[in-house]
Amino acid sequence: MRFRTQLSHVPTFSKLTASLSSLGKVCWMRLEDGVVRFTIIPDQGTQVWAQLPVEAIFEESTYILESNSGVINLEVPVGALHRALRSAVTATTSQLRLTKKGNVPLLALTVHTSSWTAGSNAIGITAGTEEPGPESGGSGPRERETVITQEIPVKVLHETAVEGLHEPRCRDPDVHIILPSLFQLKSISERFTKLAADARASAGSSNVAASAAASPKLELSANMHGSLRLGIVTDALSISSIWTDLVNPPLDPGQLSAAEIEQLPSERMRGFDPADDAGWAKVRIDGKDWGRVLSVGRLSPKVVACFVHETALILYVYLPGSWNGEDSCLTYYINSYAA
């Protein structure tokens, strides 16, 4: 079993691991020929199934994968991986490989960075900034190289351990819509969540224990006419924000015939009048969990949200530069809470 590669898009990889680590501590990393998958299945909350082409984060020409089954499954502490990758952001080269020390398998990240120093440690250095200089001379500016090795303990999973895991399946969505700026959505969501939590806390003594147990639930709904509504209702308040003129992306006619498309629930929903409540598909989601999901916004992706009325919300998160590449997609499965 061998895995070794140079990293090519460290910032992307780093941001990806950052957003994954907000949802779970441990991630299933599946290395295949040409494809890397990251999966997080927490005990409770949102599942992520991320699939990336190798070249999205690795240098394809250096990607070496050897295994009996052609696949390596690793269990990776994603927080530690993210932390380690921060060292690589400014790297000249960085290499990731699977190795072991004693009996502990490791993902070893070796990073070479170089920087310019103002002089050869001249006495009386005061400035903390490094001044890049084109020439390195005797006592002049010179290049200094630093080698950083991060060893992340991992667990190698046997194929049988993961064969039972598959992506959740769900009926066809009622509404699919491209979300507005995740940053905006996130800050409004967090504000609502906080308001509701505060209102609940101050509301008082009647049912403190019960109300404290569950964090506020946001109501997210959308229709096929480009509108998205984010709201929250508690005993004390009811607020909502509505976005309009969003895009309901058309489905790929290459995959479905016109007749099949006609049958889809989303087409039925499109038939309703924009003002008609029946045209809205609604889900209730946990405020805090939603905030963690939206942390994927740091990758500045395009996000298509698929609403399955009162059942689930599925987010397809496409990384920039791979807008049409279907194989580079993070899929978030979020369950809807009952009212």
Next chain:
Amino acid sequence: MTSLSFSLAPEALVRLHNALICLSKFSHYASIEAEYDLLRLSALNLAKTAYAGFALDADEFFQTYIFGVNHSSNVSTRPRADKFSCQIDVKTLLSVFKGRASGRDKDTAVERCEVELREDIDETECRLVIRMICGLGVIRSYKLTYEPTTVQHATFDRSSTTNQWCIEPRFLKEITDHFSLSAEQLDIFSAHEKAIFTSYTTKITDGKEILKQPVHTSVAIEKQDFEHFIVEDNLHVVIHLKDFKAVIAHAETAGVMITARYTNPCRPLQFAYDFGGVKTEFTLMTTGESDASDISSSSRAAVPQLSARQTPAPVNVSQSNNAPNTRQMPPPRSRSVRPLTGNSARGTAEVSTQSQRPPASINLDSLFVPADDDRQWDVPNEDERDETEDMLGWDATTDQETFSASMGPRLRDIEPSMPLQEEQAIDQEEATGIPPTQRMSQVSRLPLHDDPAGRTTSTNTNDTRGPFNRQSNPTKPALHIPPSIDIRTAIAMLSPPKRNHSLVVNDGQHMFTSSSQLTRLWKTPWRKLAAVIATPRHDRRVPSMYINTMPTSE
């Protein structure tokens, strides 16, 4: 009664604040010591593995600095009259000095800070009074309570260090930036023209917990990055990352080169740098694999060991010799006897003067009171020697002795040295001239039982007390030999008081017990000692843990 007052310019206030921030990372309490020519702030962590000291020069750091002692006052309240020491909660100090100099509000920015000590035996309130003289006539006053205390310093003999490097702190900062936040240990070694810093955490994890194992991070930088780098290759020393970070964070604010000195694993390592009237030193205990170092140390056997390993020396340590004895007691083990080294009662300055002394010289003027030799009769325990490797030796720089510390096996590798100086020998004649090798129980003529009250007075270390002790001793019948001879008693016997070095354990026990227990400890019988012994035994596991999990990254 002590009088102390000084004033600070705004720039000095900033430095003081930075120093306090640094101290707060080591301990909740900052010790303040005033001497004629300097004010020293220091902190020692709870585990006594890390010590931070800032010596502020009286002329250079302060605008004005006045320190005086009235000798005529009741000496017994202060064991040592030529200095004042107390400790104060760091957080309190930080809140007083916090951001005062930065001056958000320009008009009322601090223009000067005056500090005055109000100590009067007759008054119930002793206070440290801090006045911030601000713009527009605003004056902020603070009165802080303080706790008079014995200050302990880590001792470090720079002359005997074999490894040394010097570097800009920002390079070290860059290194620590790569480390995981949860990392606890830092391993430093060099190989192949690189200096390698590895952070890791010793955590016992079984197979299922593999994923929770902390990340090992190693950062290799070129030796070129150092101002100088004189270190034995592949010599691993391990320190606490938290301490390391605290040091470089402060060194960065000072913007000066930082120098590290050390010998071997399990010996102290010292970071030091000086700037603008401030001398800093951070003495950190290291761990690591000492096997290799044992070999190397035997190959350079002449190198005296770090003084910090030595017996917490008694009084007047500042003048103590650092290499003592022509004749040494036959050690119970084959291990070579380490010279008793003086310690840096005077802090940084003292360390440097000591380091200039030829280590092997005999200082006849030494006031050093040798450790009692009775310990060598203890059952030799080879294992204990290792334990000692994990503790710093401490020096209570005031007159209080710290013999209770020397009792502990943690200092076992310090062989007791006998007084060789003539004066002391003469003194000892009165103590019957019994060869120091004699067993305590055989010394029938000696008053082995010293009454606590007399002892307390002798602690006060003036000239009159010593004779009192000597006179009183022979009057006691041999019958007074108590079954519970305690070592402290023995000390008094074998090395009688000379001048003002007190032979008596007083507040020395601070090191291991609270002061409230002092009186009880006077009579500490042997079994109590056993309890003392137990402590290091617990520590002993630490190094083996480190060793087992030493990074062996390829």
